[in-house]
Amino acid sequence: MTVDTANLRRVVGASAAAVGVLQTATAVVALRRGRRDYADGVWGPGLAAVALTSAAVGTGDPWRRWALAAATTAWATRLETLMLKRLRGSDEEDERYTEFLEGDGTPTVVAKVFGTQAVAQLLVSAPVQLAAASALPRGRRKWLFPLGIGVMVAGGVVEALADRQKSRFMAEKKKAKDEGREAPEVLDTGLWGLSRHPNYFGDSLVWDGAWLAAAASAPAGWTLPAPVAMSYFLVYATGAKRTEDRMEDRPAYRDYQDRVSFFVPLPKGLG
Structure with a gap:
């Protein structure tokens, strides 16, 4: 077994906390401004946060965990540049969100958009988290x-x-x-x-x-x-x-x- 299970629990917990903070902060700003599509702007940063948190908290192979963090952060930075340009280029919410969330109250919006995205970020980044707590064979x-x-x-x-x-x-x-x-x-x-x-x-x-x-x-x-x-x-x-x-x-x-x-x-x- 090459995985330090105790360290993996710490990595997963820290990653979940990082994603939770980012999603909560984005939800607060998005709901105040009536722009639920701001959720698009936190997709890349959330995954980068997981990769960097995993690298910092993990005790697995240092070359791999920091290489994954660097590659993920570079990808997220470029994506975020595009997302911010798109979001700032319009004063209106993306119609996809307006249609998807029509008639929904605040708790439902938070769950359907920001909660779902948080879970998706943790699922997609599972390999990165596991690698951070694992030794190379x-x-x-x-x-x-x-x-x-x-x-x-x-x-x-x-x-x-x-x-x-x-x-x-x-x-x-x-x-x-x-x-x-x-x-x-x-x-x-x-x-x-x-x-x-x-x-x-x-x-x-x-x-x-x-x-x-x-x-x-x-x-x-x-x-x-x-x-x-x-x-x-x-x-x-x-x-x-x-x-x-x-x-x-x-x-x-x-x-x-x-x-x-x-x-x-x-x-x-x-x-």
């Missing part, structure tokens, strides 16, 4: 640690590149409209020509990599539901599928669906 399995960190970095690069390509496309589209030129309806070049949701795919790779790095210690292999849950969130709950539902009534997007892979990047014609 001496056998070949230990190489899952650097492999996992490599996958995390690759996923972060894919996500960042996809977001940059999308931002450039939106800026060019706006410029074309301002100049009275016909603007392209769909982004189907670069990574977006290989996957309709390369940003979400990159995001999922980050957490697949975190699981791989943790799974170098055998007990952490049992935390496979964590990256599976994250992929589910990204594809069905909050990400790709919701975008598809919103866009599929556009002829150009339906054509795009016929030509390009839904999630995993594939060469054109194989989607």
Whole structure:
């Protein structure tokens, strides 16, 4: 057994406390300002807080726990930059939250939004918490640690590149409209020509990599539901599928669906 169970309990407790403080503070501000969508702004920071707390409290392999903390924090920092820009760019609450929470009182809102997100953050970060309290084995399995960190970095690069390509496309589209030129309806070049949701795919790779790095210690292999849950969130709950539902009534997007892979990047014609 490579896990220090007493230390794991401390890691989990400290992580839960960190997430609870962040979610509570965000809920107070969000409810006062009538912007329940502020919850989006605490997703990345909450996961970074868990990773950093786990690294500080954990007594497992120091290289792994701090490498996971660094990779998670770098991912969260970039995501937070995008989230804050989006939230500050609008004076109105995201309509998804307005529709989802219509008629709900404060206790229900807190439970459905901030409570649920806190639980999700602790579930998704389970491999990171377990790794922080675990020693690395001496056998070949230990190489899952650097492999996992490599996958995390690759996923972060894919996500960042996809977001940059999308931002450039939106800026060019706006410029074309301002100049009275016909603007392209769909982004189907670069990574977006290989996957309709390369940003979400990159995001999922980050957490697949975190699981791989943790799974170098055998007990952490049992935390496979964590990256599976994250992929589910990204594809069905909050990400790709919701975008598809919103866009599929556009002829150009339906054509795009016929030509390009839904999630995993594939060469054109194989989607």
